[in-house]
Amino acid sequence: MLFWRKFEDKLAALYIQQKVRGFLHLYNGQEAVLAGALHAMKENDKMITAYRNHVQPIGLGVDPKRIMAELLGKDTGTSRGLGGSMHIFSPEHNFYGGHGIVGGQIPLGAGLAFADKYFERDGVTLTYFGDGAARQGSLHETFNMAINWKLPVVFICENNGYAMGTSVERTANHDDIWKLGLGYEMPCGPVDGMNPVAVAEAMHEAIERARRGDGPTLLDIKTYRYRGHSMSDAQHYRTKQEVEEYKKIDPISQVLDVIKSKKYASEKQIKEWDQEVKDKVAECQKFAEESPFPDKQLLYDVVYEQEDYPFLKHR
Numbered sequence: 489m490l491f492w493r494k495f496e497d498k499l500a501a502l503y504i505q506q507k508v509r510g511f512l513h514l515y516n517g518q519e520a521v522l523a524g525a526l527h528a529m530k531e532n533d534k535m536i537t538a539y540r541n542h543v544q545p546i547g548l549g550v551d552p553k554r555i556m557a558e559l560l561g562k563d564t565g566t567s568r569g570l571g572g573s574m575h576i577f578s579p580e581h582n583f584y585g586g587h588g589i590v591g592g593q594i595p596l597g598a599g600l601a602f603a604d605k606y607f608e609r610d611g612v613t614l615t616y617f618g619d620g621a622a623r624q625g626s627l628h629e630t631f632n633m634a635i636n637w638k639l640p641v642v643f644i645c646e647n648n649g650y651a652m653g654t655s656v657e658r659t660a661n662h663d664d665i666w667k668l669g670l671g672y673e674m675p676c677g678p679v680d681g682m683n684p685v686a687v688a689e690a691m692h693e694a695i696e697r698a699r700r701g702d703g704p705t706l707l708d709i710k711t712y713r714y715r716g717h718s719m720s721d722a723q724h725y726r727t728k729q730e731v732e733e734y735k736k737i738d739p740i741s742q743v744l745d746v747i748k749s750k751k752y753a754s755e756k757q758i759k760e761w762d763q764e765v766k767d768k769v770a771e772c773q774k775f776a777e778e779s780p781f782p783d784k785q786l787l788y789d790v791v792y793e794q795e796d797y798p799f800l801k802h803r
């Protein structure tokens with residue numbers, strides 16, 4: 489979690505230097521929602537999410553150097569710099585993106601789960617979406633089919649309280665997103681998303697339900713993002729005090745408190761971890777900055793020669 493946090497802080501700095509361009513949506517504050525999931529996932533399980541998607545692939549084993557390179561538009565990036573911030577993709581690590589259309593990944597996640605069931609492969613698909621995406625119609629069509637066909641999928645609403653700036657309370661008659669599962673008789677419930685242990689427990693239960701053939705679960709994971717929706721967000725919709733309140737229950741601090749109180753590690757060890765994380769982030773930056781931009785010919789290749797995806801062959 490600490491590495492993901494610092495990796496994203498570095499991306500914010502690189503954005504200000506105009507080395508990362510376009511959109512940039514950061515995950516700071518939401519790390520427990522990923523850490524808990526990774527704890528519960530097994531080898532063939534898959535993950536799909538929206539555009540707040542830089543750290544999930546790192547958690548699944550993608551080299552973070554290649555993710556930073558992707559954000560800088562470099563040839564060594566996960567999609568040779570063509571995907572950019574919102575479209576990290578690495579199927580070989582079971583990471584299926586990286587989607588910019590709000591709610592677009594919800595049916596795709598059910599589709600991945602359908603394929604696993606159809607081909608009788610072991611595997612559960614974790615389908616992430618935001619509270620804003622929970623208001624899209626595609627969610628309802630997907631829920632209906634997924635529960636009807638008992639697809640091996642877990643629907644994870646990463647409820648950080650806001651869409652771009654619209655609060656959950658303003659977008660529906662009630663603000664309990666988990667209750668959207670009730671109409672489909674889909675197991676559902678709220679989860680404390682600032683606590684990685686609570687997330688892991690809920691994920692274990694939901695993933696195992698899907699794996700044994702009992703179908704989907706909807707988890708409404710209450711979390712918070714410290715930074716703006718994207719880098720260009722004046723944040724008029726919330727107070728600084730609200731952000732500070734959430735920082736008091738920060739997932740990384742919660743884990744550090746346990747480590748310290750149980751004496752799992754010394755202060756010296758904790759400082760060493762900090763340094764290791766800083767060094768690793770610096771290594772990613774060096775790799776990304778020193779990598780070349782892709783050759784212009786690549787644009788032609790991906791537009792006109794897609795049949796065998798030559799541009800992906802180097803992977």
Ligand SMILES: Cc1ncc(C[n+]2csc(CCOP(=O)(O)OP(=O)(O)O)c2C)c(N)n1
Binds near residue numbers: 589617619621650
């Ligand atoms: C179909 C569609 N409508 C609108 C947008 C513009 N848009 C981008 S992000 C966003 C908010 C989504 O919020 P949420 O699902 O809560 O995700 P979060 O950013 O909080 O992680 C909107 C409206 C879009 N990308 N796609």
Ligand SMILES: [Mg+2]
Binds near residue numbers: 619620648
């Ligand atoms: Mg949101």
